[in-house]
Structure formats: C-alpha cells, structure tokens
Amino acid sequence: MSEIAQIPRTAQFEPDNGMTSVASTEVLVRHFRQILMWPLRVMPGQLEGIHISKHWELLETSGEDCPWREVQDEFDDPKRFQERHYKEFITFLPFVQRFLYGEGTPREGQTASGKSPMRVLRRCDIAQIRVMLDGQLPPLLFQIAHVDLHFFYDTDIIILVVEFFADDLPLLLAEDVLFKVGRAYPGYWEPSGQGAHCPYRVEWLSATGETLAVSDYEDRQKYLEFTCQQRSPHVAAHWEYLLQPLSLYLSDSEGPIRFRQIEYHRMPLLAYLSFDDPQVLTRGDCARLALVSKAGPSDTLPCSTKQLADFEERYCYDRFWDPDNPALSCRYLCCDHAFVVVGKASDAFFADSETGILGQFRHQYFLMNLMAHFQKAALMLFSEWLVVAISKLDIRELDSIKAFKREIRLLLGSFLRFTERYWFPVVSNQAQVHDLFRLLTRHLDTDRIYQDVSASIKDMNQYLDSDSLRRQANTVVRLTVVTTLGLIATVSTGFLGMNIIDEANNPLWVKLLILIAVFIPSTLLVNYAVAHSKVLSDFLEALADKRLTWWDRTQLLLRIWRDPPQDAVADASTSRRAGDAK
Template identity: 30%
Template sequence: MTDGLDASKILVDGFTEILFWPLNLDLGPKTTTDALKKAMIKVEDGLKDEEIWQEVKDPLRALDEGSDEEKNKREAYAAFVYFHPFIQKVLFPKTDDPNRLLRQFRRSGITHMTAVFKNLSLTFVVKRCHLYLISETGTALFVLEISTQHLLSLDKVQTILEILRRAYPPFWETDKKAGNIPGNIPREVFWHGPKEDRHQPPLTFEDCWEQVAAKDTRRTPRARHWEEVLGKAFFEHPWMQVTDERIPAMAWISVDQPKEISYGDWVRLAFLDSPGLAKIPYGSGYLTDFEKNHCYDAFWNPKENLTTRYLVSGYGFVSVGDKDSGYFKDAIHQHFRRHYFYMGLIAHLQTAILLSLSDRLSDANELDDQDAQDLQKSTLDFTHRLWFPEISNHVQGRALFALWRRHLGTDRLYEQVMREAQEHNAFLNVQADRKAAEAATTLNLIATIGLSLSLVAGILGMNVLVDAGPMPVVLQEKTSLKSAASWDWSHLPLVLNTLTMVLGLSAVGLLLLPKEKGSLLGKAGKGLVVAAILAGVGWAVSSLWRYAP
C-alpha cells in the first residue's frame, strides 16, 4: 500500500480549490434572536453601502460564466434537479421570495489572487467570491473558489492545500535575521482586479498578540488578506470563528498518474496535509480502515481504468482523477463546482448554526420569557428548514453527503443541541408552573382578606357604621358643618375594632400561606409580622376606649 511515485514526480495539470469559511456573530451573553436579526440587517446594509458586494437576485444563475447561455442553463438545470425539492427551496429560492433563508452576495473587483509561500509563488484565477448570510442565526459563510491550469507537482498542491486555507497564523517561528515569521500561512497575498490591485502588508507578531491579549476585545486574529477581500464593513461586526484557523476546503485535482499516488499521499490529500519525508504521515493504528472511513471508491479501480477517487475528512473534500479522462475534466469538474459544492455548503451551514444555537442555549436560563421562547422557535425553525440528513435521491449524493456529515459530527452535534433545547424547555415549563403557583397564592391572599371581611360582617352586621343619632353637642360647637349627616360617635371604638380585626386576620392569613424564598410573600414576611403586632395593639387601644368609664 505504500508503493507509488514520489509526490514531486506526479504532475497536476488542473487544480481547483473552494474554501468555506463559516462565521457566527458574537453579541455576547444573553444573545436574542431579535438582536441577531437587527445586527444582520446592519451587516447587509454595510455590504451594500460599501459597494463591493452585490446581492445575487437569482441563486440558480449565480455561477453563469462566459457567453455560452445554453451551457450555463444546462449546468444550472443539472444542479437544480440533483437535489430534493426541500433543498431546492433553500439553495435556489424564487427571485422575489422575501422570506428566503439564505441571502447570497457576490464580490466584485477581484479576478485573480497571488499567494506567496515559503518556496512557491502562484497566481490563481478567482472563479467565485461569494458570501452567504442567514439572519435568524447570525451566520455567515464566505466562499472563495480559485483555479489554475499551470503544471504543478503533487507536493506543491499539497502545500497549497495545507497553507492557503489558514485564517490566521497558528504559531510563529523565530529567525535571527527576519525575526518572528508566521507559520503555516502564506507570506503574502495579493488581490488583482481589472482596475487595481489590493494588497495589505502581512501580519506581524505584535499585531496578532495585541488582538489575543486585549482585555476588552480579546479574540483570535485574522490575516489581513481575508479582511481585505471581505471588506471593512463586514468586519465592523463581532464575528467569531466556528472552526480553528484551518478554513474547511474542497479540491479538484487532475493528475497524470492517479494510480501511482502512494498510500501516504492519499492520506495527506484526505487530511489536507503538507508533503513530508515519511512514507505514511500517521501511525498505522490511527489509519485503521482508512479506505473505508475516508475514501469513496465507487469509481476507483485502476486495474479496470476506473481512476476517480473521492476523499472526505469533514473539513476536507478532495476529488482526484486522471487528466486524460474527458469525463473527469468536464462532467466531474462541473459536479464538483455545483453538486458537491452545494453539499458542502449545506453541511458547513448546519454545523455553524448548530454551534451558534448551542452557544445561545448555554445562556438561555438568563433570558426573559419572550426571548427564551424566540430561542426555542429558532431551534425548531432550524429543524424544519435546514436539518436534512439526506439531500438527494442519487446514490452517490446520499453516500458522499452522509460520509461528509459523519466526519463533521453533525448528527452528534444535532442530538446535543436538541437535548439542550429540551432541557431549556423543561426549565421554561418549571418557571411557568412556578408563576402559576404564585398566581394561585395571590388568589389565596385575596380570598383570605375577603374571608376576614365576611367574618367581621357576619359577627357585627352590615349596618355597623350607619346610625341616625345626633352628633355630640361638644363637637357641634367646634364645627361649621351643623347640617352634616348625623353620626353616632359612640360607635368609633367599634369601627376601630372592626378595622384592626380585618387587619389582624389578614396578616395571620398571610403568615399561614406557604412562602418560597425570594417570592413576594417570602420577602414580605417580616412586614406581615409587624402588621399583626400593630393590629393587636390597635385592638387593645380601641377596646380600652370603648369600655372605659
């Protein structure tokens, strides 16, 4: 299995790479659905105001190229009918659909990209530079497709696959003359357009350290060439990396001798690893069942001239075939750019959104009722609108998508998020039951006061405060209201007794009600005790007044 040519001796005459960079808005603790929607509106407005991004009105025709209209229609048609109808609604919504889940933008002004590596400098054609946004979850997915027809050796392709997809330097090397050198990232990247070239100086260690060590805005850094292509307006918002520095990628590679690729280089291609001296880059135990777990070999049998192989590792998807196969260079290349690309788009969006929901559910217990319900609705909407274990009836499509999702761990992540959502929903139900119990307690309070009033009225009668007797003469001399309604002031102690009885019985009733820590009754417990004491004092005073000689 280790036999084969050295990677430097295998020629690549066709190379296409597509990068998927998933990002989620990070609005801090207690992020709400409404806040995400408002923030995404600002993102879209900023993209339009900057005028380097234009919204794609018809996603079905987003990849139209050249002047061959019939060819563009055929390719768009083949991609559309490849997927289930519910996938078609997500990927290719109607042009006038205001409720489309995905909003797609196209970057203008960039036609080529030059990447400078340690021992290699290469210019690529930029075939696609798109940005997908989902407002409800605050998710963005940046897509860059580059291609070259330059003859390359397979080891150089491996270097490109390993280095180009880095979002920031994972480490720094030290050189006595050059100082700190960023590791595993292009030394420089230039963007070329019909009007101007765009270039930012490479990151320095001080730049990266300031971003990592900042107390208020501590975050992972970003390479300047990615900030340049996405634009200032986009990065005015707090985007969070979904993955580490390795941006997921797809690659289509046309080689002159696919059957001469060694086992170790197949492993490197599957894991998007750089070339190395070792025949096998990992231990044999780690690579148990490599072909079964990472290779789709329905069209791989070199003895029978079947020379197309697919390698899947979750963050990587690589299609390798013979340069002399017209079918691989035409049909498979088209499928790679459309059919397989859309598989990857769905798979990586699912992962990014699930991670966003999981992050929000971790703070869900601190949300108010309405925001908590909105979060539950967002989880349910994801299940109904973007959770697809299968996306096509085609055997190959089902198998590749299942393999891709398995390596991304999408099913496991989905189960985790659903479990978190269920636990949060259970918490909401407990809160609702508690509020219902507090409402019942309030009703009991009202009933207790009413019972006290009814008891007093039953003992003293309903007319205790009404009497036609004349006002005392002493008081008549001290008031000008001689014609006022008469009142028997001898009833005043009885009135005071009545009021204090009501207060006392109500206080005793409240004290007897069950009280939870932190509840209204629990906090008012001391006040109720004081009220009961005052009621007793009032009762004693009024009784002395009433029965004094």
C-alpha cells in the same frame, strides 16, 4: 499585465533552489481547484439590541463604495439557464430546492413561499491570488474564479467563499497549498518569525496585476496585543481586506456589519485534482489529501499506521475507484474540514466543467458542503447563545431572571425556525450525493450536536415552564388559604344579609373610624395568613385527613408560631447556596 501574470502557467510552479529535481520527477496535478469556505458570525454593531433578519441589506445600502453586489439568479432569466443548472437543481430533494432556489411565481389564486432564504453577494475586483509558500521558493499564481459572501435569512451566520485554480502544479506544492492557504491567522510562529503552517506571503491582485492587499502572518506583535486586550484572535490583513466593509468584532475598524469567528483558524475547503494517472497515488498521498496534512514523501504516512488502520472506511468513498480497473479512477476523500475529489485528467466526464465531475464539484458538491458547514456553524452559534444567556443569570435578581426567560424564549423560537427552514438530515435521493452528505455530516458530527443543542434548549424551556407552574401553584395556595379564612367571616357577617351592629344613623366620622378599625385588623389578618400560608395549607390538608388525630392536627397548627415559614427557610437556603457558589 505584470511580469508574473504574463508567465505561462506551466512555468509558474517550477521551483528552484535545489527543489527542481524533486519537482520535475513527482506527480503533476493537471488541474488544481480549491474552494475555501469560512463560516463567520454576525455580531451586534451600530444597531445593537435590534434583531435583523436580512443582513445583506446593510451592505446594499452602503453605497457605490461597497465592492459587494448581489448575484443574479439564473432562474430569473431563461436565456441564461443552462443544462448544468437543470442538473444541479434536480440533484436535491424538493425541500432543499426551495431553500436553495426559492419558488417560482405562482398563478393567480395560488401562494408560494417566495425567494430563497439564501442571498449571495460577490466582489469582482480581485482576479488573482499570488502565494509564496516559503521564503526560498518562487511565488505561485492562481486565477480567482469568484469571491462570494453567502447570507442566510433570519440567522447571524455568513460564509465567505473563495475559489481559485491553476494547471500543472506538482503534487507536493498542491498539498502545501491545501495545508497552508486557508488560515485566518497563525497558530504560532517559527523561530524565524514567520507564522507556522501559513504561507510566507499572500497577495490579492487585480485584473491588471496591481497588488490590492498583502498578508501579515509575520506580524506577531499585532496578533499578541489584540488577543491580550480583546480575548479574541485577530485575522490576517488580506482576509480583513477581502471582507471589507465588514469589520472584525472588537477591532478599531468601522463597518455596517461586525463579524467574529465561530471555529478555529483553519477554514473548511473543497479541492479538485486531476492527474494523468490517479492510480499512482499512494496510500500516504491519499491520506495527506483527505486529512489536508503537511506535504511529505509519497512512501510515508502523515500519521501513525494505527491511526490510519481504517482510513479507507472512514475517509474514502470508493464507489468509482478500483486499483485493478483503470476505468474506475475517481475517488472522493472526506474529513470534517475537507472534501477532496481526485480523478483522471484524460477522462472527458471527469474534466467536463458543465455536467461532468468538475461541474458537479463546483455546484452540487459545493452546495452540499455549504449546507453541512452552515448547519454546524448555526448549531455552534445556538450553543454559544445558550451559554451566554446562562452566564448572565443571577437567581437573586428579579430583573436578571426575567431577562433570562426572554432570552430562552427567543432562543427556542429561533431554533424552531432553524429546524423547519435549514435542518436537512438528507438532501438528495441520488445515491452518490446521499452517501457523500452522510459521510460529511458524520465527520462534522452535526447530528449529535443538533441533538445536544435541542435537548439543552428544551430542558431549559421545561425548567422555565416548571418554575412558572411552581409560582402559580404557590399563588393558588396562598389565595386558597386567605379565601378559606375569609369564608368564615363572610358567612358569619353576611348570613341573611343582617347587620350585627347598626351604625347607619351615626355621623360620617364615626363610620370612617369603624371602617378603619375593621380595615386594619383585616389587612393584618390577610397578610398574616399569606405569610403563613404554607403551614396553614398543611393544616387544612390535615383537617381533611381522617387518619390524623385532633392532637396531630393541633400540633401542625402550632408550627405557625413554633417554626419559621418554610418558604422563607427555602429562600434563605437558596440565597446562601448561590452566595457560596459565587
């Protein structure tokens, strides 16, 4: 074991360089646990143009060098199935249970939908994470609970999950860890060259203390060059290592799966913090934990008083929190990118890792957050897909129009499958889980995003249907006009089956000449009728209108030679408008 790995946990978080007096007097987090969730989009790679429903199979076929291995479900082994698994299962409604756990093996003659559409792959070579928040402070050492990669059937969404924990962490440092660690890349750089709002250094460690990967937030030139060349941000080196053999889209790395970000560089998170007395937390402390803002003094707020005027109503779930009742000391804090639970360390139920709050946090509440963030990521992906499809549309190119129609049909089919398989406005009837899920989705605004994406896709599909009906109607009009004109000649020449001109006994070449003499003007007449089918159609409608005089009908017929065809005018006008817009 390395020197840092052997230091007692209570001593690992004792700052120096003038910070000792502050840290020793502030509130301690007796148990700190954080779960990072990073939604990513799978991009077409070597199999471009081929739809893949099971992306995890690409990693399973990567060989022994791939660090990711599928997690075996406890439901497959009754000996491993414990009470916490049972409590986790019954928390959710049946349709959510089928999504999370699949269905059991049916009896003979019965059918079932099979396994869960979600697959979890885990890497076990990373045991610890060492974080240096600032260049002037000693590093903090956290134990890794697990590093998982969640795949979802028939979607291009994957979610990286990293869970780590430690004991006896000063509140100021805990706030800083929450604020800084989950950063995919720097937002900007300090004058010193260090990435702003990022840790000074992050290291992944093996079980023996060996350093496996190190962050490079300070490498400003790397991020600037990549963004300039690829119009996309790079990710920090330690996150890139963690996802191997997956490779960043547009990077030089090769991998079976390429990914890119969906949202911005701040990863959604869950946090569990236990205190000797959580009631000592001030309004400013709770606001910093709820909003995951920069660490600061307890007697100040992270933003203006006006901004936090309705803080308790918007961000707190106080069903089991009452400052006047020490027995009610569990508080849930929630915003769009964070779900935080605080409570009393001496409360056996709160600290219970099996069926207590800690166990629920790691399982029920984690799955609740996973579903909510997956839904938002998928909806944002549909929105991006629609934008890309429209951006490729050129109404003057027939091939572009056909490709656009195919893309919209595929998008509509995928969205319908997503709605039936993954869209859950409600996940549980248990009051607490039900209320917390609604609070989380309200901050994520997934209901509005779903309605917007659904309306956009349906409007686009309706436009395609209307366009197809318009084309069919125009075809019917043209065929009707040609049929009407041909009806006169057909009746005239076919009455009683008579032949007006008897050429049956003439030589073959005479018959061929007569055929050509009739075929050419007939073809010209049909083409002429099709070209002027719109005006001729209007003329036929005018003939049927008894309110019009014969002079009015004649004037309408003369439009054939006096005005250009209306379809040509409309097409020319559309082309001119498209050219001007381009």
